[in-house]
Amino acid sequence: MKVGFIGTGNMASAIIKGMITKGFLPPSDIYVSSLQLPKLKKFAEETGTTFCSSNAELVAQVDVIILAVKPNLFQEILPALQPIIQDRNPLIVSIAAGVSLEKIQRLLGDNHTNSIVRVMPNVNAMIGESMSAVSKNDYVTPAQMDFVLGMFNAVGLAIEIEERYFSIFIGIAGSAPAYAYLFIDSLARGALKAGMNKEQATRIAAQAVLGSAKMILESNEAPWVLIDKVCSPGGTTIAGISALEDRNFISTVMHAVEATIQRDEEIAAKQS
Ligand SMILES: NC(=O)C1=CN([C@@H]2O[C@H](COP(=O)(O)OP(=O)(O)OC[C@H]3O[C@@H](n4cnc5c(N)ncnc54)[C@H](OP(=O)(O)O)[C@@H]3O)[C@@H](O)[C@H]2O)C=CC1
């Protein structure tokens, strides 16, 4: 299978580097196109991927197209590629927030029936730790779906969900790495304020958060049960939990998830 990425920015490069590290495809079977050609050439040389000087050149050579550009570019890019896409009929995979399967089909021509898959990965794909959601339209074959699930399982964990849950998924997985990085950075700032070197504090906090995430996944205990196990009576942890709740930590984080969902819905409304 030859897989072509239209767009090689933060997310595509994370997936590409993750796929290459995991040996999912030989780098030369990954085709890339984007806007700034000198930058693209350097990226292709560094990764061993196949450089394409235009989106059309890419579409002409691949079996799977990954749309990895910003949502507002879909209405410019897809109609221009419509004739060649309809001629070759590749599997179309979109990783954009706020662009529905139905919208993609509309941009490719309502009178056609393309195999389209929507994926919401996250940037941790770069180290093989993405959490990705996958949803398909009616024309995707079981073999095509297996290929997409295989690709995103190679760079983390991929699950199939109904498309109507995509906005919520972005709030807890697509955008969530940034929220987790912010939490770790905030812990490190607390340590910095108390006199520890920030770089060392960041590594310590990141390992503590990594272990906590693994504990939730591997212990089968609810987070609140685990929280109680850390809190000694009259100890340090309950003092910290109490301070977090003084500043509404739980509702602040819930509010961040709600804001993410709302923004995804706004982007979707603009695209429709
Ligand atoms: N960042 C993230 O963590 C996540 C992002 N996403 C989704 O991924 C998509 C890409 O996001 P992200 O990688 O962050 O964005 P970036 O801005 O980092 O990358 C966008 C890419 O699109 C390329 N591009 C722009 N115009 C064209 C064009 N006309 N033809 C071909 N390529 C073009 C750019 O090229 P050039 O570099 O040459 O300028 C760039 O490589 C978005 O739709 C986003 O919703 C989904 C999950 C997580």
Ligand SMILES: O=C(O)[C@@H]1CCC=N1
């Ligand atoms: O911020 C964004 O819109 C993209 C989608 C999910 C993560 N980054």
